Amino acid sequence: MVQRQSQREPTPERIRVPATSANLGPGFDTMGLALQLYDEVEVRPAESGQLTVSVEGYGAGEVPLDERHLVLRSLRAAARALGEDVPAAHLHCVNRIPHGRGLGSSAAAIVAGVSAAQLLLGRTTGGKVDRDRVFAVAAELEGHPDNVAPCVYGGFTLAWADAHGWRCRRQDPAAGVSPVACVPTEQLSTEQARGLLPETVPHADAARTAGRAALLSLALTQAPELLLEATEDWLHQPYRGAAMPKSVRLLRTLREEARLPAVISGAGPTVLVLGAPSPTDGADPAQRGDLGDWIGGWAGTNWHICPVPVDTAGVATSVHTSAAPFGMPVELP
Ligand SMILES: Nc1ncnc2c1ncn2[C@@H]1O[C@H](COP(=O)(O)OP(=O)(O)O)[C@@H](O)[C@H]1O
Numbered sequence: 001m002v003q004r005q006s007q008r009e010p011t012p013e014r015i016r017v018p019a020t021s022a023n024l025g026p027g028f029d030t031m032g033l034a035l036q037l038y039d040e041v042e043v044r045p046a047e048s049g050q051l052t053v054s055v056e057g058y059g060a061g062e063v064p065l066d067e068r069h070l071v072l073r074s075l076r077a078a079a080r081a082l083g084e085d086v087p088a089a090h091l092h093c094v095n096r097i098p099h100g101r102g103l104g105s106s107a108a109a110i111v112a113g114v115s116a117a118q119l120l121l122g123r124t125t126g127g128k129v130d131r132d133r134v135f136a137v138a139a140e141l142e143g144h145p146d147n148v149a150p151c152v153y154g155g156f157t158l159a160w161a162d163a164h165g166w167r168c169r170r171q172d173p174a175a176g177v178s179p180v181a182c183v184p185t186e187q188l189s190t191e192q193a194r195g196l197l198p199e200t201v202p203h204a205d206a207a208r209t210a211g212r213a214a215l216l217s218l219a220l221t222q223a224p225e226l227l228l229e230a231t232e233d234w235l236h237q238p239y240r241g242a243a244m245p246k247s248v249r250l251l252r253t254l255r256e257e258a259r260l261p262a263v264i265s266g267a268g269p270t271v272l273v274l275g276a277p278s279p280t281d282g283a284d285p286a287q288r289g290d291l292g293d294w295i296g297g298w299a300g301t302n303w304h305i306c307p308v309p310v311d312t313a314g315v316a317t318s319v320h321t322s323a324a325p326f327g328m329p330v331e332l333p
């Protein structure tokens with residue numbers, strides 16, 4: 001809860017939002033996984049004045065600091081949705097999720113902004129945000145729910161829309177799900193990658209991708225040995241390949257030679273490996289050693305290989321008591 005101290009000095013509050021990987025192969029615009037790589041936003045309420053922002057980490061010196069800033073835009077939209085005036089405050093963003101890499105930086109920014117609105121407008125309970133409300137507003141702002149859902153709820157999520165609005169079910173992934181991200185230096189905007197998708201796809205491709213998506217729900221929660229088969233996709237990855245040839249080459253190597261369940265993370269160009277190869281896929285477990293090192297051997301240089309365990313908490317808030325109240329298990333350089 002954001003409170004005023006006795007000397008009228010505002011007490012900062014921090015919001016932590018996880019990176020996410022959407023699609024996971026066949027679950028286009030539906031499936032997502034939260035990862036232990038976090039952006040943080042420090043919220044300092046002000047007595048009067050504007051809504052302002054400062055940035056450190058990814059995007060510093062690049063993202064606009066005026067009303068176009070995505071966290072501020074989302075905060076404003078959430079205040080409007082609550083029927084409230086935009087509160088005066090300063091937000092300080094510490095960004096660790098790289099932008100335009102398919103790791104859900106825009107969803108994290110939106111969830112942070114919507115959560116900040118709840119903190120500043122006193123709409124939290126015991127300092128915790130109303131997750132369902134954050135999800136509803138954030139999914140509407142992002143336009144697709146598959147990153148926003150795991151960012152809000154953590155774990156593995158299935159999200160969809162029906163006549164009542166955005167819907168989501170969350171599950172804990174099986175212990176064998178141990179994601180490793182292969183992050184390139186190149187960026188690809190989600191908007192550009194969505195523009196590469198066709199209006200229609202062959203019925204056979206839709207049918208076999210739907211079958212793999214059903215299998216993926218099972219593989220991620222109960223049967224990780226099925227992950228390689230379960231992560232095949234014919235709906236989006238083939239159409240986007242031309243915009244990320246390096247990622248397509250790595251994806252093929254990891255899937256066909258290393259027998260690893262690798263996918264394009266979100267709209268790319270990061271490649272995400274969901275876990276170790278299944279013993280039934282013929283890979284010698286003794287050769288694998290550390291999964292990140294093993295993947296690095298296949299990928300070569302030009303990739304930042306980063307184990308990113310599943311985050312099970314989703315969006316979290318904390319009173320600012322120390323420099324790093326949450327602890328940061330994973331940092332990219
Ligand atoms: N923390 C942030 N603060 C401000 N803007 C952000 C932030 N994160 C993402 N954005 C905006 O979203 C863009 C990236 O979104 P997108 O193309 O969807 O890629 P992805 O979500 O895969 O990283 C950035 O170029 C920037 O404009």
Ligand SMILES: N[C@@H](CCOP(=O)(O)O)C(=O)O
Nearest residue numbers: 022029102103104190266267
């Ligand atoms: N389903 C979306 C997911 C985009 O994820 P991002 O992390 O790249 O923003 C899509 O594939 O367009």
